[in-house]
Amino acid sequence: MADRTVTVTDIATGKSVDLPVLDGTNGPSTIDIGTLYKKLGYFTYDPGFVSTASCESKITFIDGDLGLLRYRGYPIEQLAEHSTFLEVCYLLLNGELPDKQTFETFESRLKMHSLLDEKMRRFYLGFHNNSHPMAMMVATVGAMSAFYHDQIDVHDAESREIAAKRLIAKVPTMAAWVYKYTVGQPFVYPNNKLDYVSNFLYMMFGLPTTDYQPSPAFVRAMDLILILHADHEQNASTSTVRLAGSSGANPYAALSAGISSLWGPAHGGANEAVINMLEDIVQSGKSVNYYIERAKDKDSQFRLMGFGHRVYKNYDPRAKIIRKVCHQLLDELGENNPHQRLLDTAMELERIALEDDYFIQRKLYPNVDFYSGIILRAMGLPLNMFTVIFALARTVGWISHWKEHMSDPQARIGRPRQLYTGADQRDYVRIDERS
Numbered sequence: 001m002a003d004r005t006v007t008v009t010d011i012a013t014g015k016s017v018d019l020p021v022l023d024g025t026n027g028p029s030t031i032d033i034g035t036l037y038k039k040l041g042y043f044t045y046d047p048g049f050v051s052t053a054s055c056e057s058k059i060t061f062i063d064g065d066l067g068l069l070r071y072r073g074y075p076i077e078q079l080a081e082h083s084t085f086l087e088v089c090y091l092l093l094n095g096e097l098p099d100k101q102t103f104e105t106f107e108s109r110l111k112m113h114s115l116l117d118e119k120m121r122r123f124y125l126g127f128h129n130n131s132h133p134m135a136m137m138v139a140t141v142g143a144m145s146a147f148y149h150d151q152i153d154v155h156d157a158e159s160r161e162i163a164a165k166r167l168i169a170k171v172p173t174m175a176a177w178v179y180k181y182t183v184g185q186p187f188v189y190p191n192n193k194l195d196y197v198s199n200f201l202y203m204m205f206g207l208p209t210t211d212y213q214p215s216p217a218f219v220r221a222m223d224l225i226l227i228l229h230a231d232h233e234q235n236a237s238t239s240t241v242r243l244a245g246s247s248g249a250n251p252y253a254a255l256s257a258g259i260s261s262l263w264g265p266a267h268g269g270a271n272e273a274v275i276n277m278l279e280d281i282v283q284s285g286k287s288v289n290y291y292i293e294r295a296k297d298k299d300s301q302f303r304l305m306g307f308g309h310r311v312y313k314n315y316d317p318r319a320k321i322i323r324k325v326c327h328q329l330l331d332e333l334g335e336n337n338p339h340q341r342l343l344d345t346a347m348e349l350e351r352i353a354l355e356d357d358y359f360i361q362r363k364l365y366p367n368v369d370f371y372s373g374i375i376l377r378a379m380g381l382p383l384n385m386f387t388v389i390f391a392l393a394r395t396v397g398w399i400s401h402w403k404e405h406m407s408d409p410q411a412r413i414g415r416p417r418q419l420y421t422g423a424d425q426r427d428y429v430r431i432d433e434r435s
Helices: 036-040 076-082 085-094 100-112 119-124 133-147 157-183 196-205 216-228 236-246 251-262 270-284 288-296 317-336 340-355 357-361 368-378 383-406
Strands: 004-009 016-022 060-063 068-071
Touching: 016 036, 068 076, 068 085, 068 317, 076 216, 076 317, 085 100, 085 196, 085 216, 085 383, 100 157, 119 133, 119 157, 133 157, 133 251, 133 383, 157 196, 157 251, 157 383, 196 216, 216 317, 216 368, 216 383, 236 251, 236 383, 251 383, 270 340, 270 368, 270 383, 288 340, 317 340, 317 368, 340 357, 340 368, 368 383
Parallel strands: none
Antiparallel strands: 004 016, 060 068
16 A cells, blocks of 8 residues: 555646555655556656556566565575575565475475376477477477466466476476487486485486486586576567466466567577677687677677676676576586586686776676576586576476466456557558559
């Protein structure tokens, strides 16, 4: 409930409207413009919705100026150090951290859903052999509504809960099978004796002919990547999921829409761009300093990928966390990693940028995409799988926001307005009469 208002007056007509000012737990106050059109006949214009709150949410808070990220009030630093991705999943879905028994029950129920319907196996075989992994993710997640259509009543809380568990449990299997299909290896079924992240790596890198044991370093690095990418407030893909869900679309269709949005290079492809840049630097034979100077040159088209962030005007808090694990992983792999030259270039680029006044003054620090790209490359993942890993992590954020929206009594179907600048009314002229 608002305890103060802002008055907007149309000088031309003298009409005024008092708009409520809403205060959240944290962040800027928000003006409720719901009556602006009714009272004054105006819409607001905000390309990209950069100054518009599209919903009320209790899930994630970001302060870009201070470099803060909190899931359900918990600082990301604490969750990254002490928690696991699966515990973070429970937190995002339910609002509180679980006790031990509750967590064990949650984990057990997810394991019950880790298998895919066997007919989905044949669905994968219908893709072209060089299909992009994200195209396959869009299709297979959307297809879940055909395979699991028995409980998708979006207005029923129990059905929503089952759909959420199914998605969190099955998306790792789907992502791993996408990878296996693209590299021409047999699908590996889940092993429910393993924890969530170890099971995913087992399905990714295991073979029927070998007894694959996931490296503890890989498990920790992947777990951290998933935690840091689990949610990030009302970004493009999350807003897409909410908008699709607002029409009453089933959760599998809504998440498929979110994956499509994430696929865009301006959203989920940033860590791919980092590796492409590093490979260009290595292949050029030129020094890192050469590219640093090009990045400073305002007349140059070169940009350092993986530095700075649209939201964070300070050091990306996720980058501070993942940097340490990135360095630990690279130290452990040592010279055994085939991508060592690429990774050495990344570390030199990071060192120079963190010491250079040009980048420090502009707060162009390495962001989470810089380090996650390096880690995924060090694990041996191809570039086209990077965004799939992002989608796996963000699944829990998407489904948490979808659940929140569907349980909100104030929720309505999304219907943005527009500023129309096309032709005014004109009359149709028969084709043989047109000059």
